[in-house]
Amino acid sequence: MTSSTTAATTPGVAETTRRLTGAQIIAESLIARGVPYAVGIPGHGSWSLVDAIRDYAPRLKLLQVIHEQSAIHLADGYYRASGRPLFCFTSIGPGACNTVVGMGTAYVDSTALMLMTGSVHTHMRGHAALQELERRHDADFPRVLEPLVKRWWQPSRVDELPGILDRAWIEMLSGRPGPVLLDVPMDVQADAAEVRLPRQVGLPGGRPRPDATLVERAAALLSGARRPVIVAGGGVVAAEASAPLLGVARTLGAPVVTTWMGKGAIPEDDPLFGGAIGDTGSTCGNRLAAEADVLLAVGCRFTDWSASSYRRGVTFGIPPSRLVQIDIDPHELGKNYPVEIGIVADAQSALADLLSALEERRPSPDDAYRDEIAGLKAEWSRLQDGKRLSEAHPMTQARAIREIRAAADRGAIVTSGAGVVQAVVRQDWETYEPRTHITSGGFSTMGFTVPAALGAKLAQPDRQVIAMAGDGDFLQTMQEIALAAMWDLPVLFVVLNNHGWISIKGGQIATFGRPTMTDFVCPDGSSYSPDFRAVGHAFGLESSRVDDPAELRAQAARLLASGGPALLEVTVAREHPDAGLIKTGWWDVPVHEGRTEARAAYEAGRAEEQHL
Numbered sequence: 197m198t199s200s201t202t203a204a205t206t207p208g209v210a211e212t213t214r215r216l217t218g219a220q221i222i223a224e225s226l227i228a229r230g231v232p233y234a235v236g237i238p239g240h241g242s243w244s245l246v247d248a249i250r251d252y253a254p255r256l257k258l259l260q261v262i263h264e265q266s267a268i269h270l271a272d273g274y275y276r277a278s279g280r281p282l283f284c285f286t287s288i289g290p291g292a293c294n295t296v297v298g299m300g301t302a303y304v305d306s307t308a309l310m311l312m313t314g315s316v317h318t319h320m321r322g323h324a325a326l327q328e329l330e331r332r333h334d335a336d337f338p339r340v341l342e343p344l345v346k347r348w349w350q351p352s353r354v355d356e357l358p359g360i361l362d363r364a365w366i367e368m369l370s371g372r373p374g375p376v377l378l379d380v381p382m383d384v385q386a387d388a389a390e391v392r393l394p395r396q397v398g399l400p401g402g403r404p405r406p407d408a409t410l411v412e413r414a415a416a417l418l419s420g421a422r423r424p425v426i427v428a429g430g431g432v433v434a435a436e437a438s439a440p441l442l443g444v445a446r447t448l449g450a451p452v453v454t455t456w457m458g459k460g461a462i463p464e465d466d467p468l469f470g471g472a473i474g475d476t477g478s479t480c481g482n483r484l485a486a487e488a489d490v491l492l493a494v495g496c497r498f499t500d501w502s503a504s505s506y507r508r509g510v511t512f513g514i515p516p517s518r519l520v521q522i523d524i525d526p527h528e529l530g531k532n533y534p535v536e537i538g539i540v541a542d543a544q545s546a547l548a549d550l551l552s553a554l555e556e557r558r559p560s561p562d563d564a565y566r567d568e569i570a571g572l573k574a575e576w577s578r579l580q581d582g583k584r585l586s587e588a589h590p591m592t593q594a595r596a597i598r599e600i601r602a603a604a605d606r607g608a609i610v611t612s613g614a615g616v617v618q619a620v621v622r623q624d625w626e627t628y629e630p631r632t633h634i635t636s637g638g639f640s641t642m643g644f645t646v647p648a649a650l651g652a653k654l655a656q657p658d659r660q661v662i663a664m665a666g667d668g669d670f671l672q673t674m675q676e677i678a679l680a681a682m683w684d685l686p687v688l689f690v691v692l693n694n695h696g697w698i699s700i701k702g703g704q705i706a707t708f709g710r711p712t713m714t715d716f717v718c719p720d721g722s723s724y725s726p727d728f729r730a731v732g733h734a735f736g737l738e739s740s741r742v743d744d745p746a747e748l749r750a751q752a753a754r755l756l757a758s759g760g761p762a763l764l765e766v767t768v769a770r771e772h773p774d775a776g777l778i779k780t781g782w783w784d785v786p787v788h789e790g791r792t793e794a795r796a797a798y799e800a801g802r803a804e805e806q807h808l
């Protein structure tokens with residue numbers, strides 16, 4: 197059978213070939229898959245691409261950012277808010293290298309996005325053309341990103357592109373999602389070839405179902421449990437598995453505790469929401485998880501942050517708890533804790549099958565357990581009140597977040613990146629829907645918050661979007677508020693200003709008894725801060741500053757209602773304990789022997805860690 201006969205009989209495939217440049221092939225392939233934006237910064241390494249994309253507007257729109265890291269965070273926020281990937285591009289060399297932090301963040305948290313970096317022309321490879329990395333290997337940039345992508349390609353001919361684009365699309369979206377890289381030589385973007393477009397658009401096929409025998413075994417173990425607990429990770433959100441998750445939880449009467457990435461998998465006002473887990477989680481989440489007889493973990497990695505660095509009995513004790521683990525990625529099964537029943541499957545289909553198997557068994561949830569869950573949650577809530585209802589001036593971050601939360605819609609999206617604010621948002625920003633809490637959970641990346649909020653707003657234009665940044669986080673990518681001004685995107689950028697990297701200061705004081713280089717200070721010892729309200733104004737945003745907690749809610753409501761991009765600077769406490777969060781678990785960060793007492797406490801904790 198010739199290829200033209202195949203094409204004529206395959207639905208959706210062009211019957212004739214057309215002469216297209218590499219850049220046009222990329223643009224058409226993105227449009228065929230419904231990608232609305234190409235985000236990046238042009239340079240000579242990608243100018244054929246942007247010139248071609250221009251002709252495809254408005255089907256594919258070019259979005260300018262000010263720094264390439266932000267292009268990736270923007271696409272990341274877009275994906276987390278919608279489940280749909282974007283396309284990012286850079287020039288060659290420094291523009292490409294600027295994506296590293298963004299790609300690390302996306303890879304660790306399993307975000308699908310496609311990045312095209314410009315690469316040296318194939319006939320110039322190895323000659324040290326401007327911005328080529330070539331001393332170890334010609335056109336060597338992809339190896340910079342190699343540990344941060346699911347797969348990378350470096351085509352040498354235009355006619356390779358259609359197939360590579362198909363494969364890249366499938367790769368980033370199938371199984372465990374993740375970013376992919378196309379390092380496309382300038383001549384491959386500019387040169388043309390006869391190609392057949394559109395081709396059959398390859399899509400990841402379905403949701404891998406679990407092994408039925410394993411589901412039966414899991415159902416038997418779980419329905420016999422007295423204290424079952426479900427651990428929901430980012431896989432539940434990514435697989436849109438909240439409905440069967442709730443079904444399983446209710447059938448078993450099992451509380452759902454959430455990891456960083458799992459926040460939003462269950463509405464936090466549901467009686468079966470058990471709280472966040474780990475060192476910056478909740479007392480109730482940790483207690484429930486630690487005292488579970490059977491744990492059902494879904495789409496979670498058991499990171500040190502969520503598992504209190506594996507110190508036995510703080511967040512988990514496995515054994516004695518017995519573990520059923522579901523993950524789409526077999527690498528996660530048994531990586532950190534011994535698994536009794538490990539199931540490789542999509543979270544949605546696995547939970548749906550498990551729910552059917554459980555319904556047949558009709559387990560009877562225990563009323564005493566339900567009351568205990570409610571009691572533990574009430575205890576945690578009282579503990580939270582100390583900080584979130586505080587009248588301190590400058591205010592606690594928990595108070596600030598409480599006031600802003602009260603001004604926002606139930607379904608508002610919040611983004612956060614690092615620092616005290618990331619943890620306090622986790623603890624105090626009540627989240628009711630999946631994809632509305634967006635945080636760089638695995639990488640904890642300063643600089644994520646602002647561009648991720650822009651991406652979230654583009655993905656969900658009808659929702660309020662609030663970027664909740666510390667001043668340190670904001671200062672790393674604040675220039676991107678220019679995009680909000682240019683596109684008139686109504687995002688509220690909140691800067692919780694404590695004149696420094698105060699989360700790190702808290703850790704230093706607790707460990708070493710003294711802070712080092714974590715306050716922003718001048719040589720005379722006076723505190724330094726830029727005027728963030730003026731920064732907002734300078735970029736063209738409506739901006740204000742609040743020092744008094746009693747005024748915050750009204751100010752936030754006013755800016756949210758303004759209909760345009762806005763910046764709200766909030767003066768928050770710089771001195772601990774008011775400046776900090778509530779630590780709820782244990783986190784293994786080694787302490788040197790010079791700090792005798794801290795070292796002894798550290799060694800005691802480390803001795804109790806469970807490691808496989």
Ligand SMILES: Cc1ncc(C[n+]2csc(CCOP(=O)(O)OP(=O)(O)O)c2C)c(N)n1
Nearest residue numbers: 615616640642666667668669696697698699
């Ligand atoms: C890119 C990057 N660099 C360094 C760190 C280490 N780090 C974690 S939190 C933090 C300080 C965050 O400061 P800010 O955003 O002002 O929040 P605060 O803790 O002051 O509330 C630093 C430096 C990081 N997470 N990311």
Ligand SMILES: [Mg+2]
Nearest residue numbers: 666667668696
């Ligand atoms: Mg700060």
